[in-house]
Amino acid sequence: AQSVTQPDIHITVSEGASLELRCNYSYGATPYLFWYVQSPGQGLQLLLKYFSGDTLVQGIKGFEAEFKRSQSSFNLRKPSVHWSDAAEYFCAVGAPSEEYGNKLVFGAGTILRVKS
Amino acid sequence: DADVTQTPRNRITKTGKRIMLECSQTKGHDRMYWYRQDPGLGLRLIYYSFDVKDINKGEISDGYSVSRQAQAKFSLSLESAIPNQTALYFCATSEAPGNEKLFFGSGTQLSVL
Numbered sequence: 001a002q003s004v005t006q007p008d009i010h011i012t013v014s015e016g017a018s019l020e021l022r023c024n025y026s027y028g029a030t031p032y033l034f035w036y037v038q039s040p041g042q043g044l045q046l047l048l049k050y051f052s053g054d055t056l057v058q059g060i061k062g063f064e065a066e067f068k069r070s071q072s073s074f075n076l077r078k079p080s081v082h083w084s085d086a087a088e089y090f091c092a093v094g095a096p097s098e099e100y101g102n103k104l105v106f107g108a109g110t111i112l113r114v115k116s
Numbered sequence: 117d118a119d120v121t122q123t124p125r126n127r128i129t130k131t132g133k134r135i136m137l138e139c140s141q142t143k144g145h146d147r148m149y150w151y152r153q154d155p156g157l158g159l160r161l162i163y164y165s166f167d168v169k170d171i172n173k174g175e176i177s178d179g180y181s182v183s184r185q186a187q188a189k190f191s192l193s194l195e196s197a198i199p200n201q202t203a204l205y206f207c208a209t210s211e212a213p214g215n216e217k218l219f220f221g222s223g224t225q226l227s228v229l
Contacts, residue, residue, distance in 0.1 A: 004158075049217065103174070
């Protein structure tokens, strides 16, 4: 079964600074990988996803993530953080098979705080 | 209007009470899911349904049951609520395989006293 680790529970960055949120996964083959964002009082919104192909994927709101098979990682990055990026971020992994359908396993989340 | 609607948004109940959380969707998706979110644990899958006649247990189904009344409706019940079921509950939908994006409702905050 797949699993996901987000090592950082909280991260604080200054507005305008760069951001990297870490995600490590465990799965026997190449998984489907996702980053979701949850703003306070809201459901989760998909930022980006990786299924195959180019290992650097672009998402919404200026985010990108890079799949590194050798490190079993899928870190999320943004060159310049805006105050509106303050939220909780979840990495998720899915097993690409009909048997598992769309059941995703989520990491524990990383809370991003942005200071002015 | 939201594509995935959960009711109620907030609920406080007492230990031993039966509670139903409802989810409806207008996206026309066959697949629906119930997750619970606890601080530090992320989201964990309770039940999922790939179509009206297909119901499956997720990672943490004990103490919960579900009903898929129609393609658009998927309800989660707590037969006898207990305090450790206090959590934020999310309903989600997705299309058939080939598009694994989940669409989430806004959540139901349940508190069991």
